[in-house]
Amino acid sequence: MKEEKHLMKIKTLVLILAVCTPLSAFADNVGQCGWGSKLFDGQQGIAPQVLAVTTNGTSGNQTFGISFGTSGCTQKGIVKSAWKTAAYVDANMNKLARDMSRGQGESLDTLASLLNVTSNDKEIFASALKANFNQIFASDSVTYETVLASLRNVLVENPALAGYATSL
């Protein structure tokens, strides 16, 4: 019993350490940034903080939820540049999925902007993402990390777009 408890403690400790030590750009930051939207989830992720009293226009907690504090990922409401793409994908998963399936849309265009895709490459970018939709949105439980990882793979596999993979 005691040994089990010790083991659990160690495991938890390791887990905490793993989350807290900054590794790659987006690998371990669910805890740090407080994100974790799931596809089509009504209220998870960044959105709920905005939707705290969701139907209120002029009232309700319209603060963006992350505007007053400074975490590793934001500073007084501004998302740090290293996190811009991750934050965007996390907050816009539904619309990105929708736009990707159609091969067009403002949310998709905005993602292209974040990755500095040139206007010449925009069409190839859109069609590549649409063709690999099933790979990028592999299941309904994808998170922004898996989406970005799959996206990077898709870009790398396409010679015309491989250069953009480094932004991810």
Place this chain on the structure above:
Amino acid sequence: MRITFYCFIIPCWFCLLVLQNNANASPDALPESQLRDSTNNQISAQSYLDELINNVNNSALHLDPQWRALLHADLSSIALWEKSLIDGKAFFLSPNGKTDFHGELLATLRAFFATEPMNDNHPQCKFPARFKWLKNKLQIDDGQIPHPTCSELQEWYTALNPHKLVLVFPSSFLNNPASAFGHTLLRVDSLSGNSSAPLLSYAINYSADTKDENALLYAAKGIFGGYEGFFSIGPYYKKVTQYSDIENRDIWEYELKFTPDEVSFAILHLWEILSISFDYYYFDDNCSFLLLSFLNVMRPSLDLTKNLPPWVIPVDSIRAIAKNQSVTTQSMIAKKIFRPSNATILRHRLNESSDQVKNLALDIAKNPDFKHFLESNSSTLEDVEPSSLADELTNEQKAEALELAFERLSYYKLSAKEVVKEEDRLHALAILRERSNIPVTLPTPNVPTPSISPELGHKTFKVGALVGYNDDSNLFHEYNLRPAYHDLLDPKEGFSLGSEIQFFDLRLRHEEERSLSIESFTPLKIVSLSPKNHLMNPISWKLELSFERQIIENQNDPMFFLSNVKFGQSWQIKNLISYALLGPSAEIARHTKSDVTLGTSGEAGIIVQISNSQDLILSAQANRFSIGESYSSYKLESTYRITLSSDIALRILARKQYGFHHSKLETGLEVDFYM
């Protein structure tokens, strides 16, 4: 030997003594000359500061409009004494800064000369806009003032990279009283790519922190104060998701003509007020008022908050910016962009789609196992004409149907506040997968922009005069006063179709048997008619709280209070909107057997949009009361309205009412002015 001793040892000993004394005095004691210099520096710094203070006092700099704007001096029409709109103590460097602008200016100037801390907590870093202005105004010598390192501010400002400001107006959202008049916020665009990706800009928002209280408490606190307001900043895409996708509100984006320098200054000022608390009142000092106060900081000569009506509605704040009161007669609005909501886009697409595609979309949206619908042309809906078996679905049709189906599923199942069901998420994903398999890109829906933008609609305050006849062939005059906002018969351009919000509508009538008296007083009336379409079935509703006259023979039509709420549906075919509503009703009166009478009220009507400037509404209302008193009442009404100019309209009406075993017929001609 003795000479050596006296000439060598003793002077050395003396030197050592002197050195030791100096060492004891201060470990880092400077040589006296340097000491004199640094004291001189301190004296000169102090005297330089004194010089500047004299300058400030002599020029009465605290009266400078820019200083008053930076302090958010209250210039509203009901301001009784000089004070700042800001409450939060962290904003003021002097204890009475909220009311003593002179003292605050002096305290600010002194604070900028502080020699510590030399980081982001230094007043220069905490009040960069004040510093920039004062430094320039007083021509403060760079060599005489400390230079703290404001790294946090630098990082934040660089990330924002401000260049242009856009005023954002999500239109009214009737399902929540706070949003009944819409909302205003600002967007900061940077120089580079944001014209192609406005979603990546940041939005500045002012709102109250209501902590999710119940509606009644919220209403009371909101109206009488009791909430604190805050400015906050965050990604614009979050606001678009909230307003456009979830609340289904159309958004208007007004690009403002402030220069990049002015915008830069506004952002420095934003740093000063982020997370500082303001007084918040729903009818005054609300989001629109505070936003204007914020814009005023960039160009105080605009006097944006002066001469505002006591009730500041968002659209009125846009009007204040559109027709600015400064010397130039140019509007401060450079460009207007219409951003339709998800629901608006969907309604447009449905108008353009064939029935076949719409039925298919419904099938796909309703059945998780939908693939077989795409194989053939079959439909489970009964009211669809049997299609020819020779017809095959084109890829375009399949793509359209799948996209529409996703929108419908999204609207009903994914935007819900509760946790989304796993089966619905899988269903949605399956639809998207299927869509991604179709190698067709549909043309972008070309949603028409409304003929005019909201600030060009009729103005908020209505004054009307009516002349009419009742069935005794007696002439009567009626006068109408309504502070806000819009009813179904007001000129419709610039407003959401089918929406009505009336606050404190007062009608005074003078007829033969009765001198000028209140005919009706309606504290509140809200109507929301959302036509049902192939894929969406929203609820239409009406809420009414009103004092009216009961029609009783020989009893001088006594007043009573009615309250009712009705729910139902509305439909739209071309330019006709029809509706049917039903709901509980309560009447409080002194002339009935019991004070309170309860019953049911039903209403049906048709709105005929004859043209952009002409509308006709025919309506029938029936009330049946059974608890407290047993009686029925009816009203048949037909009103025609023609818009004569942007703020003048004419109505012709006919009304037949049955009350307490008595009926009344009235016809009239009304002229309405909006101001």
